[in-house]
Amino acid sequence: MSDPAFLQIRDLTVGYGGNRVLDALSLEVCEGEFVALLGASGCGKTTLLRTIAGFADPSEGEVVLAGSDITRRPPDRRGMALVFQSYALWPHMTVAQTIGYGLKLRRVAKPEIARRVAEMQALLGLEGLQERKPAQLSGGQRQRVALGRALAIEPQVLLLDEPLSNLDARVRLTLRHEIRALQSRLGITAVHVTHDREEAMVMADRIVLIDRGRIAQAGTPDRVYNHPASAFVAAFMGAENVLELRGTVTGQDVHLAAGAANAPAAVPVHGRNLTSGRFEARFRSEAAVLLPADAAPVDGALDLVGVVRTVSYPGGLWRHLVVIGDRDIHVDAAVAHPPGTPVTVRVPSSALFLFDAAPTASPPPSSP
């Protein structure tokens, strides 16, 4: 991490008509870093991006780029380029005119513009399309042109507002890797907004999970995925199986008490801030193991007792719906266990996320 941060957002508060969309949000982005803003729709991630771009006015806080305060600067004088979800291509301009537009504004000489446009077309796989209008392009080509328009001006920060969500699944996967490869090759600082967890995981150096206008957790994809800071983050990152457990914290261990459907177990605290009492336990369906009901207990894992209710095959692994006490959970296994089989569900301590139970248990929104 280079110091000081390239792009700094300090205590940013943005509201529309008394409704606070961003609440004193602070974030630092390093030069050359790819940051993904991840969250459900309406969490404020797009507003944050548009505020950085200069299209929304913050009521408080500041945006600092390379040491200078740009909070009140108009969007055209921020040295940033925004790529829109809708592509926002100009129907009356050709591919070459669109990519070269920013350079024309900067009074770059015509031959130089032509050279840079050709270079950008080659970089984005748009060769031979310079005379086409947007209506004559496919979705993937359109988003590449929009990307070329943004990259041609060599912005200090590239802002991406869900650029892939209007595309077919296959085009989306290709473009994901292309954008990421281009960004690291050109060394551009990028802020990418998405509601797609997997997209954020594979593209970003750092994921910033936003919930109701605040940062829920910021960290590397690995960190956010394996060490969620809250039940919300765990749920959003795919740990959708929920159980309620009781236990006591002693030193570096949590002793989980035996319940109606679980054997007692001792698991490490993993640096979490837990207090003895009721816990909310979360884990992923693929992290648990299905064993016969009479499996011998082992150290460092939580065993749950249940009965398989249904089994389905989505491809790869068999997905089981297992009834544990009054809860239904999903467990994936390589072998199918027929409905009615009594089973032990073993959750390794590294995959078991424990949080203090909320006073009023309201389940957070699940990931899309």
Added chain:
Amino acid sequence: MTGLSARGARGAGQVADALRWVPRTFGLALLAFVIFGPLANLVLWAFAEKWYVPHVLPLQYGFEFWGRVFAPRGGALVSLGNSVTIAVLTVIAALALAVPAGYALARLRLPLRGLVLVVFLIPQAFPNLPVYVNIARVFYEIGLNGTMTGVVLVHVTHSSVYAVWIATAAFAAVDPELEQAARTVGASALRAFVDVTLPLALPGLAAAGIFVFLESLDEFTGSYFVGAPDVMTLPLLLYTAGAGGNYQIASITALLLMIPSILFMLCVERFLRADVLARVGR
């Protein structure tokens, strides 16, 4: 037995089908007569030199009255020139008002947006006659009566509602993100407007211009009170001819006035996109 009844039913069906066409044909014929009847009469009168009761068609055709209309003393060419000059000036003035007003109404979240749109409707909301009599009185006092400027001003007031409403719709049809995309790669607000919004709104603005042009060409009441007799326009000439019982000259003037209307219909079809029309008045 069954075959017979089926055939009978089919025959009855055919008759019913044919009968269903009778009112339709009758309706279409009536519609055609309502539209084309007066037009045919107009064309006949334009070329008739002798035509009186009880004859159904003119007794003699010719171009004698065309010659009189286009003769220097007929005043048609001067009136035509006046009409076109006034219409062009009205279009320029109305668009100079409608482009900024329409853009602001389409883009900015103005608190009284609906009210502002209605304000432009006010000149149309009251009976024309008292409004123009009073305008003429005011113009007379400030020396605008009988001037081209006065007539243009009256026409702009009259047609601003069309110009502003259509321009608002044209600008609203341009996605604001297209403008923002230009801003984000370095275009100032004005540059983004000139390079992106204006070209995309142009068909709608052209339609607004054509509409204003025709409204001005056709306008009678205001021109009469403010312009006549110093500034003669084609409708004023038509009125004078019609009032004098000279149907030939009135018909020829009317035909001249129709030419721009037909051109307008063709232009609307060419320029005005359905999505622009759908936003008029929103």
